[in-house]
Amino acid sequence: MRIGAHVRTDGDPTGTGESLGADLIQMFVIDPQSWEKPKAHPKAAEILASPVDVVVHSSYQINVASLNNRLRMPSRQAVAAQAKAAADLGAFGLVVHGGHVRNDGEIDEGINNWRKLFERQAEKGGFPVPILIENTAGGDHAMARYFDSIAKLWDAVGEFGAGFCLDTCHAWAGGEDLVGVVDRIKAITGRIDLVHLNNSRDEFNSARDRHANLADGTIDPQLLTEVCRSADAPVILETPEDGMAKDLAYLREALG
Template sequence: MGAHLPIGKGLKNTADEAVARGLEALQIFVRNPRGRGARTLTEEELDYFKQTMQDHNIDPVVVHIPYICNPAAAKDDLYEFARQVVEEDLKRCTLIGAGYLVLHPGSYTTSTLEQGIERIAGLLNGILDNYTGDVTICLETMAGQGTEIGQDFTELNTIIELIHNKPRVGVCLDTCHVFAAGYDISSEEGIVRVMEEIDHTFGRSCIKMIHSNDSQKELGSKRDRHAHIGDGFIGPAGFKRLLNHDFFGAFPFILETPFEAIDRDIAVLKDLRG
């Protein structure tokens, strides 16, 4: 069980918060999630953070790319900014000992879906073709709002097929997003169909983690609205099925629900896991 924690008070405080909340995995931003700023991380806080993660067996450590990063951007200045952020955050992942960088595929805005997919693949190939590090970039499943790319597994598979350095690319499955996109992960029959769709597209080996969020909106709504675990349309029974599923239950479940109630959601997930 993991959660996304803030780093506004510094990495040392975030590490202590993770331990205090009994996390087994952790996700963070390493820069302003809605701006362009990124402060320098000191050797002292880096050492403290990595040692604390190691001492308390918190693994994996995941970095989430800022929300304003759009690797499918039609405008060249936004596209260049996205490239810069991904390159920098890959380096920051290595600094803090993170194994994964979660990336929203982005929105094609004024272009087309096909052009947006080509832009994403081109950006990632430009970065990963000469990349020798150990960090895996995980494309996140999306809800399908507006011109978002990644609302269905076929779109993600098309991107992955275009990547040259495939071992360095995976998938982060967001429960709220896939449910809103129309994949029923709340029922046994729905989970069977989702597994079949995974097998027919990017394959099971691509999935690296699960963003664990209930959905305020109904199945297929195309609305990205996270709810606390058990309070949404996926419900406690849906999460119990996922947590105890032979395949899905083996992955880190990382909460992205509001921080103020994170302890409650952690307790609910652990209880459902049994």
């Protein structure tokens, strides 16, 4: 099982990963709060040569589901551009949040907008890396907060080879029980390609996305370990940076 961390300082991402003893790292290819286009990474050669595997997280403002053209169209373009940048770094996937719409009446169209993303890219030969759709913590009109919504989304995009990223804090905050969560999501998607293993600072079903270190939050750390073991997928910690090394050591010991 490959275990690693989200690297928030992207100057030397795989070098930071190696110093942590991580098997893989997650990184951004642009400022995650911006719409800028990715540029060639100055450490691209080192990243490609490193034994540390890489997955890229897309920028946060992307909302493929949106019915607002001014948001949806640049979101589609950003997914394509960041997937290309991820491929250039040898990444095994691009994580993209499920996004949301404004009300219940727009949910079906939001799901269809996700399908259009894959359909239109398929006409261009597809994405160069798998798109890993991540469950989200809040919003009653979210595409990927509740598992019944994820099931509808997967009916629309599963045939295109979409991957799935399970975030434990998001599931907990979103009101999905973590006991048996791996079996329940695999029954929907047929797969888990990546786990974001995070504790939560807030209570169950809070709809608040605030990560905590593995031993410090409101989720039983043993339950987090069991999710990790059951998923049998690469694991990225997105926990607070000060406790990241301790979290890595804890998880390796807990998994034996």
